[in-house]
Amino acid sequence: MIRSLYTAASGMKAQQLQVDTIANNIANVNTAGFKKSQLSFRSLLYQTYREPGLPLANNQSDVSGLQIGSGTEIAGSRQLMGQGLLEGTGNALDLAIEGPGFFQVQLPSGELRFTRNGAFRQDAEGRLVTAEGYRLSDNVAIPPDSLGIAISPQGEVRSLGDDNTLASVGAIRVYTFANPSGLKAMGGNYYSPTAATGDAEARLAASQGAGEIRQHSLERSNVETVDELVALIVAQRNYEVNSRAIRVSDEMLSQVTQLVQ
């Protein structure tokens, strides 16, 4: 059977996944702290009929050789950790990280997750929790009689008391990874470390390469709608061209079958 049928099919399948990825990026354009993901393609096995430079039967050397590729596949996906825009919200417990790093939260099961979404609120005990109720793992407890919260770029949390003085009530750390692109997306805008990322390193914010904490702001997603739309158009056209290659291959095959009368 003519190989280009399968070659083009591999291209169509890959483009389909590309569209899926782009659609997910676009859907999350308004998700705070969302990092867009990107697929990487790689070419599939090349079949070598003749190596270039080998001598041919009639004492000539073959300058070109013949190698035909068999299509493409998805090599993997990665999160692009580029900074999203910071948007002021005015809410004292909305935190954004400017620069590398993540907040660490603890699930009820005790598992740790990492996120760039710093839309926190207080629970009954004054602890900072995410919208899902997962606690920030850094020990920050806001006293019930607090009149206001000030969080420094270094993550120092201070509370304004009755007596008009600021008292430190804990510190928020920023966690960095050797290879943050290797983080596994767990849904809900949380990431979990993998063997590729290395262990999380707790850093004082704004030191040792970790980002600064910005109070009263949220980090928007780093998805640029225009870029995604362009990528979507490209993916659609590539899909079309691949399907065209299938049609051409099919027509050629049908001609061969018609030759036999």
Next chain:
Amino acid sequence: MDVGLYRMVAAMRNNQQRVEIVASNIANAETIGFKRMLHVAHGQRSGAAGPGHDLVVTGSAVDLQQGIMSHTGEPFDLALDGAGFFLVDTPEGEVMTRSGMFQVTTAGVLTTDDGFPVAWEGTRGQIDPQGGDVSFAGNGQVLQNGQPIGKLKLVNVENAGQLVVDSAGRYRLGTGNQFTDSEVTVNQGFLERANVQTVDELVEMIAAQRSFDMASQTFRLISESYQRLNR
């Protein structure tokens, strides 16, 4: 007597391979660092005197034209501008690639996206994964926090037409080919897209299809003339 029939079959096979090569180019239109394959056909005299070219030999060659740079802003995305390659250490030896989508392992080794270490000049440079900004200069020099930690090995080949593509789309030197110095420039934060122009590929595909048509029509013509002879 029936040489024509066999020639037409050869022409059809030739054009089928042409479509297969085009299909592979199209499928890889989004593969980073991919270089399209060209289809080359050249006639060869089979020895005895005969009309025109007795044999059509099809071959493929790598078209090393520059691909478009796309900006990603990722620190370990590197794009090459000009003629040259990165070298990668694989179990099969050093192979060349144009795909600069690299990452740093927790042990501080710069690797390709499928985990093979990138080759350096001299000893392999060690990147501290938590140690701050890494920058790549145009000549492949690597700096971390402004301190030089080594230089990536960049090579060119003497005869670019004789590259052998391996299964992962990387290149090996073919028989009698060798490395030369490279003047290629490294661009950090960019990736080189495939140099596939879908328009060109579509035109090539249509041309191949029409040539295939003609060969199969001629095949039929010859075969019908034999039928009339036999009647």
